[in-house]
Amino acid sequence: MINGEKFSERPIRWAMIGGGRGSQIGYIHRSAALRDANFELVAGAFDINPERGKDFGKNLHVDPDRCYSDYKELIAAESKRADGVEAVSIATPNFTHFEIAKAALEAGLHVYCEKPLCFTVAEAEELEKIVEKSGKVMFISYGYAGHQMIEQARQLVANGDLGKIRIIKMQFAHGGNSAPVEKKSGAAAWRVDPKKSGPSFVIGDVGTHPLYLSEVILPELKIKRLMCKRESFVEGRALEDNAMTVMEYDSGAVAYIWSSSVNAGADFGFTFRIVGEKASIAWDAEHPNQLAYQIQGQAPAVLQRGAGYLYESARADDRIGGGHPEGLFEAWSNLYTKFAKAITLREAGKPIDFWYPGIEAGVTGVKWVEKCVESANNDAAWVNF
Numbered sequence: 001m002i003n004g005e006k007f008s009e010r011p012i013r014w015a016m017i018g019g020g021r022g023s024q025i026g027y028i029h030r031s032a033a034l035r036d037a038n039f040e041l042v043a044g045a046f047d048i049n050p051e052r053g054k055d056f057g058k059n060l061h062v063d064p065d066r067c068y069s070d071y072k073e074l075i076a077a078e079s080k081r082a083d084g085v086e087a088v089s090i091a092t093p094n095f096t097h098f099e100i101a102k103a104a105l106e107a108g109l110h111v112y113c114e115k116p117l118c119f120t121v122a123e124a125e126e127l128e129k130i131v132e133k134s135g136k137v138m139f140i141s142y143g144y145a146g147h148q149m150i151e152q153a154r155q156l157v158a159n160g161d162l163g164k165i166r167i168i169k170m171q172f173a174h175g176g177n178s179a180p181v182e183k184k185s186g187a188a189a190w191r192v193d194p195k196k197s198g199p200s201f202v203i204g205d206v207g208t209h210p211l212y213l214s215e216v217i218l219p220e221l222k223i224k225r226l227m228c229k230r231e232s233f234v235e236g237r238a239l240e241d242n243a244m245t246v247m248e249y250d251s252g253a254v255a256y257i258w259s260s261s262v263n264a265g266a267d268f269g270f271t272f273r274i275v276g277e278k279a280s281i282a283w284d285a286e287h288p289n290q291l292a293y294q295i296q297g298q299a300p301a302v303l304q305r306g307a308g309y310l311y312e313s314a315r316a317d318d319r320i321g322g323g324h325p326e327g328l329f330e331a332w333s334n335l336y337t338k339f340a341k342a343i344t345l346r347e348a349g350k351p352i353d354f355w356y357p358g359i360e361a362g363v364t365g366v367k368w369v370e371k372c373v374e375s376a377n378n379d380a381a382w383v384n385f
């Protein structure tokens with residue numbers, strides 16, 4: 001159970017790049033990192049607009065002298081301080097992740113970076129080498145993986161409760177872009193601009209989330225090949241707003257991921273169902289405290305977060321006990337707690353003995369997007385993974 005007790009002598013000095021006023025994802029990074037007081041927000045380059053970023057930082061009670069115009073200024077100034085930042089979170093649009101993450105790692109900072117990590121496998125592998133050389137910890141921001149029931153799902157699979165895995169059905173298909181909303185919203189506009197979003201819109205923006213959950217829950221399954229069909233239903237959109245990816249694993253299991261932002265009427269539409277030879281599990285991100293567990297021939301069950309019958313490692317992430325709902329903020333906090341623990345262990349020269357969304361998850365996500373695009377651009381041909 002997480003109860004706020006500390007495992008390090010003092011909070012880690014932490015900064016944010018991006019995530020400024022009005023951003024979608026900035027607040028949950030701060031809320032999650034600061035929840036258990038393992039981090040202290042001491043600096044930031046919060047906004048593409050320096051003045052707005054500095055004003056915002058002041059309102060977060062960050063020392064105005066440590067609210068910088070951009071990430072380069074932040075890294076240069078903080079590197080000179082004896083009490084400079086030790087870790088940084090990057091919550092900027094996709095096209096900036098590579099250069100900012102590279103600069104931060106090379107300056108000796110631990111990095112928590114938004115997904116998708118970057119645009120190409122070549123860039124992702126370059127970052128992987130820099131992470132290895134630097135000895136620093138890198139997390140990729142797959143926040144849904146911090147839900148307790150994802151750990152429970154992982155343990156059910158690991159313990160053979162489902163039997164051999166046959167089928168994985170996943171989707172992250174919301175309806176938020178059913179109309180040309182990019183004409184009014186800056187956050188929607190950069191997502192459909194290939195220069196800023198990368199080679200895909202929904203495949204990278206939403207599809208990589210269920211993909212990562214499948215990696216956490218089914219670590220033994222390795223993708224052998226995939227095929228992808230993508231299209232844009234809203235006229236004039238340069239990148240796809242809908243895509244279907246079919247995957248085949250080495251084990252013979254099959255999967256598909258529906259990535260969409262034109263699933264009209266769906267608020268979120270992020271679900272999965274994993275089918276084994278004996279039983280299936282199903283989860284819905286809008287009801288994250290429950291995991292359906294259906295054994296063939298028996299009455300279907302719904303497992304509840306916080307319950308005593310869950311596997312021990314799932315109960316370890318519990319914060320309030322059963323019945324009380326927990327949500328995305330707790331899931332993200334769990335991952336930021338892991339980030340702090342990983343940094344503390346690494347700095348002490350000790351091994352990190354738990355799973356987390358590290359650089360390899362970032363590389364796989366980028367590779368998956370690249371392969372999906374390659375297949376889609378070749379009339380949905382099978383592409384080896």
Ligand SMILES: NC(=O)c1ccc[n+]([C@@H]2O[C@H](COP(=O)([O-])OP(=O)(O)OC[C@H]3O[C@@H](n4cnc5c(N)ncnc54)[C@H](O)[C@@H]3O)[C@@H](O)[C@H]2O)c1
Pocket residue numbers: 017018019020021022023024025026045046047048049070071091092093094096114115116141142143186187205
């Ligand atoms: N993990 C998740 O669940 C999740 C959810 C939403 C978004 N994201 C990812 O988070 C990132 C940001 O998305 P968003 O929706 O918050 O975008 P947004 O457009 O709402 O906000 C981006 C923020 O970054 C700032 N910014 C832009 N360029 C900058 C730069 N060079 N230096 C400093 N600040 C800069 C902007 O001023 C703004 O404050 C994207 O990579 C996106 O894919 C992840």
